[in-house]
Amino acid sequence: MNIQQLITFLTYSEEKSYTKVALKLNYAVSTVADHIYNLEKEFGVKLISKKGKKGELTESGEILLPYIHSILREYEEAIDAVEFSKGIQGDIKIASIESIALYHLQEILYKFMKKYPNVNMSVSIQDPANFQKLLLREDIDVAIKYDLEDSISDMFDTTILFNTPVVLFCNSKHNLAKKESISKKDLKMQHFIMTQKDSPYTKLLKHILEDDDYHIPMYIDSGVLIKKIVENENVLSLLPEAMIKDDIEKNILHKLNMKELDFSVTAHAMTLKKDWQRPVVKEFLKFIKNEFDILHKTK
Template identity: 30%
Template sequence: MDIKQLRTLLAFAKDESYNKASQSLNYSVSTLVAHISALEDELHVELVNSKGRRSFLTDKGKAFLPYARRMVDLYDEAYAAMNVSREVTGNMQLVTSETVARQMSRVYKNFTSENPDVNLTVRIGSLAAAQQQLLDKTTDLIVYQDFAPPASSYITAVPLYRMPLQLIGSPKHRLAAKKAIYPEDLKGESFLFPRRQYIEQPIIRDVLKEAGANIGENLFMDSGDLVRGEIAKGLTLSFMPWSDEDKHVKEGSIIQLPWKGEEIFMTVYAMYETNTLLLASIEAFMEYCKKLMGR
């Protein structure tokens, strides 16, 4: 029985709302539904039922709640007991994306200042390569943005914080003069993304297709910097993470456009090998990230 599934059920039960549970746990609604579905399969009972847009606990779900709380409390108690004397020291190898590295520069500096016995090495790399390095034990932790946690039983993903995707364009773009931009304003506009995964997300795909926007489904640039370069030329728009440290931002060649449609975001996850005993330094680093980045 997975502790994440139990935490999901408890979070859902608080308001009987997947959306509110999603906000508190930083998992997508589809991931939460999968957690509860897996728990139901293991217990051979229905814990949550849905009628129309409303979801609610079944009688079996309500009956199971006290057991779920006891198991989570016991897990937390045991975890704390095993970690009470562990020291935050040693070497830590971390792989991340360029975007996350920019956003978390103060986290790295502050964490190592407050924990001088930790030697932190941060490398930039692709998510696929980083996951293989994790399994090869050549890195200790991945901190990466994605729309959902990895579908791997070998890798555990812990949500750290939400990364909003901003509508980004050139200050010379026709939409830059508008005080508010809605989906219908995107009709005929061209969009470019770093990965196909972006346009496979329903929230992005549906907004752009309904607006009649031109999605570059055959062209992707595996670099946020390259995409921002095309945006700076005024050739395209994109929904992307924003960083004040980006060179195009500093030059003023790209700006945030005032998007008023539905919020679009990714989640930044800390990922580690499931069957590895976590170093105290890694656990401390993850908690530090949550605190500073505002989970």
């Protein structure tokens, strides 16, 4: 009996399918079957009862399950204790969307590196549409992005970091900049430059305007580039407030006040759901969550 076999059995108790377990743990189906067979041989009982394609735990399997939970929990605690005795170390790969990396993460990442000098950290700016695929392939350990609501998934764990308002804006010379407040009617026939089609900002815009007449001639991955275009062209956009706050104060961009637009986006840190998470990843999530909590309490 080994830890991998126990993890396989625990995963089977959730998935009830050799194929699903193989996909989740990145094993061959034959490896999953071998793990279950070796456990059954070890205990001298059948642990799984198969009825067609669907499988269920036998009475013996149900009895064993809480003990496996306990063993794996103690194993994780043992690993953590040994790792923490050596100090937090190892590699961690983080992917973030541009706006969070530029306007929120810089100082926090520097603090983390200073506190844990034995950690090798790599940070990349990525398209959030690829985050789940990158996590599943374990090309990255943590993905940080915005969403309109809490994400609930059987495959990913989510740590909520902070909320930030979304701002509708134009340049200071735009005709709408002269208005104290605007309505949906004012946005008819306006042109918008937005991030990806499935971004939270684009979803929010379509939710607010519903079937009203508006046009999105261009989608751009970069919020920095969107700001530059809005600054020089007769177009509108939606971005998190932190991205345009300085430009508004300098009167380069103008925040449009709209009663219907009272929304925030939530910053999440996503990780692949695992029975055991490496200490460096756990500590990073704990660290950034604490730093954002402190930042937003002082605002």
